[in-house]
Structure formats: C-alpha cells, structure tokens
Amino acid sequence: MLLNDIISGKVVDSVYIIAEIGQNHQGCVETAKKMIWEAKKAGCHCVKFQKSDLPAKFTRSALDREYISDHAWGKTYGEHKEYLEFSKDQYLQLQAHCKELNVDFTASAMDERSLEFLADLNVPFIKIGSGDANNFPLLKKAANLNLPLVISTGMQTMQTVERIVQTMRESGKEDFALMHCVSSYPTDPEDCSLQLISVLRRRFPNVAIGYSGHELGVVIIQAAVLLGAPIVERHFTPDKIQKGSDHRCSLEPQELKALTTAITNFKLSSVPMSPQEIVQKLNGGEELEAALQHVESKTILPCELPCRNKLGKSIVAARNLNKGYRLQLADMAIKVSEPSGLTAEDYLDLVGKELAGNIGEDEPILGSSIIN
Ligand SMILES: CC(=O)N[C@H](C=O)[C@@H](O)[C@H](O)[C@H](O)COP(=O)(O)O
Numbered sequence: 001m002l003l004n005d006i007i008s009g010k011v012v013d014s015v016y017i018i019a020e021i022g023q024n025h026q027g028c029v030e031t032a033k034k035m036i037w038e039a040k041k042a043g044c045h046c047v048k049f050q051k052s053d054l055p056a057k058f059t060r061s062a063l064d065r066e067y068i069s070d071h072a073w074g075k076t077y078g079e080h081k082e083y084l085e086f087s088k089d090q091y092l093q094l095q096a097h098c099k100e101l102n103v104d105f106t107a108s109a110m111d112e113r114s115l116e117f118l119a120d121l122n123v124p125f126i127k128i129g130s131g132d133a134n135n136f137p138l139l140k141k142a143a144n145l146n147l148p149l150v151i152s153t154g155m156q157t158m159q160t161v162e163r164i165v166q167t168m169r170e171s172g173k174e175d176f177a178l179m180h181c182v183s184s185y186p187t188d189p190e191d192c193s194l195q196l197i198s199v200l201r202r203r204f205p206n207v208a209i210g211y212s213g214h215e216l217g218v219v220i221i222q223a224a225v226l227l228g229a230p231i232v233e234r235h236f237t238p239d240k241i242q243k244g245s246d247h248r249c250s251l252e253p254q255e256l257k258a259l260t261t262a263i264t265n266f267k268l269s270s271v272p273m274s275p276q277e278i279v280q281k282l283n284g285g286e287e288l289e290a291a292l293q294h295v296e297s298k299t300i301l302p303c304e305l306p307c308r309n310k311l312g313k314s315i316v317a318a319r320n321l322n323k324g325y326r327l328q329l330a331d332m333a334i335k336v337s338e339p340s341g342l343t344a345e346d347y348l349d350l351v352g353k354e355l356a357g358n359i360g361e362d363e364p365i366l367g368s369s370i371i372n
C-alpha cells in the first residue's frame, strides 16, 4: 500500500489522497457507496469514515443536550449522532464495496471501543482525529495495534504534538504519520498556517507530515503538497449546500478531480519548494500568500475554540467516586463532556489526587474537584 511506503520513508512518486466521507453520507449507506465510487473515479486512494461508539465517546449529558442547529438530524446531540452512525453490517458492506473498487477503506477511531471495532475489521490504517490527539490512553492503545496510524493535530499545541511523538516512540511505534490540521470549518486562509508543515518536518525529520484541510477550494491543499506533505485529506460531498456541518468546507466531485489531477502532475522530486516558489507555481493571490505566511510554532488558534469547546475531550469519572478518594487511572475516562472538564492531556497528572467532593459517573473532573 502506498501509505505504508510513505510512512516508512520510501521514495514514492505519488501523494496519498484521502477522501473524508466522514458523516457527509447523511446516514444513508447507499449514498456512502455512491460517494466511494465518486471518490475512486476522482483518483483518491482512500475513503474514510468516522466511527464512534456513542456512550464511549460522549457523556450522558453531552448526548442528552438539545442540538439546536440547521445541521441537526435529531432533537438531542445523541439522536443526531445516532442517525449518522453506521452499524457493523453497514461497515462490512462499505468495506466490501471498497474492495471491489480497489480503494482503501478506513475510519477515524473516535474512542477506544471504536478502535477495537476498526482493528477487528482489519482496516489498512487507523486515523486518529484532532479531537483525540491529546487522548493519550487512546493513542497508546492505538500504538499497540499492529496497524499504521495517521494522527491529526488540530486544536493542539506544539507541546502536545511533542508528546504524541514521544508516546509513539515509547510504545515502539514506527509506522505513524502526523497531519497538520486546523479545526475550523471552513478555515480562513490566514489561519491555515501551512508553514507548520515545514516546522513539523524539521522537528520530526523521520515522520511523514501530511495535511488535513478544512479550507475552501483546492489551491491551499496543493500548496501543502508542494511544502512536502505526502498524505492529504479533504472532506468530500456530492453537494455542498446539503444539510450537515461539514458539507460547506467539503470538495464536490469536480473539485476533488481537479485536486487529484493537479497533485498527480506535480514533480515530487522538486518538493519541498519555498513559499515564494509555491506562490509563483500556483499563480496564487493574496489568499495563498496568507495561508503561507510565516508561523513560528503550533498553538491553539482562536478560530479552533468553537470546535474544541464542542468536540474536545475532557476527563470524566468512569464510576461514582466519593469525596476524599484518591484517583486511580481506572477511575477516569476521556469523553466529550457537557459541561467540559479538565482537558484529556492532564489525565496522568491526576493519579493520586484527592477528591474535594463526590463525583458521579460520567461527570467531568474539574480543577476545583481535586485538592492539590
Ligand atoms: C473534530 C472533529 O471530530 N471533526 C470532524 C472531522 O473533520 C468533523 O467531521 C465533525 O465530526 C463534524 O464537524 C461534527 O459535526 P456535528 O457536531 O454537526 O455532528
């Protein structure tokens, strides 16, 4: 598989292109099958979905909250997500369809149960989305599987990215890639911070650094390839104006085709190119220049805060816990919580800390929940 060659550092003459179907199938397996065919026809190497086990990814109150949005498929967020989730049988159908069409099939593992589910399906690699890039228990579990990992880094600081790489190394995991990503839908050109691809390439010279983009159009992602990204991912839709949070920043079939054609025509032996060379080659205007402006280091951008608040993971109680109890690893779970709690990356630091009050199962652990 091309992805394995890229991750293992072999010289390849193609970029691995992932069409992120995600939840743009509107909960319909037949639509998903048509989209797989369109993505293959457009020249993509892989189609990707999103797999969640709802009670494992979200707390009860996060699932029960009212979802007031033009993009809601249910009254509560849980009903909305349930509507968009495929069953095992449907996953098997989609996997078989991809096999027939000779296109790689995978999904992001949005929680530990989904990771097990995907490992069981024997997908060619596992994607860890930005919402779980600081979920170190999930990352460790994924690293212990015998499957390549593609890990996105939206909504994270450079320090967290360092810790991801350290976690992989400590687990003896060699076959993983990082994706530069900004979790804002759509991402404005000036927030795309494409030069972070070069920053990450310099910092982790032995790791493939790809790009998962949420901007409009196909020029910025071409620039990412010319900066040296050997793996790229974009959301894909049959029609941008459909209902659903991701359609607007997705590519329609003709845009996807334009992207794969442009990338296929790049001479990868002259990559990476400088920002100036890229602007010249792509005939770029102000937007491309904005996307390529100098960036020092990776931070959580203000434009990412809505996504982080909605889908970032918190530390919650895995069971009912009493005041005075000292936390152990097994007492904590990492979920999307409503309201949110301490962020997932603080998980290990909480071991041994004493609780200031009772905390019910699935309730967030806050700074004020512990006695320092
Ligand atoms: C961070 C993350 O997981 N982002 C994903 C990948 O890009 C998105 O596809 C979300 O699942 C989607 O935007 C959620 O939309 P809603 O909340 O309407 O189901």
Ligand SMILES: C=C(OP(=O)(O)O)C(=O)O
Pocket: 050, 108, 127, 128, 129, 130, 131, 152, 153, 154, 179, 181, 183, 212, 233
């Ligand atoms: C959230 C995801 O991706 P990204 O963080 O790359 O947008 C995903 O793949 O589910």
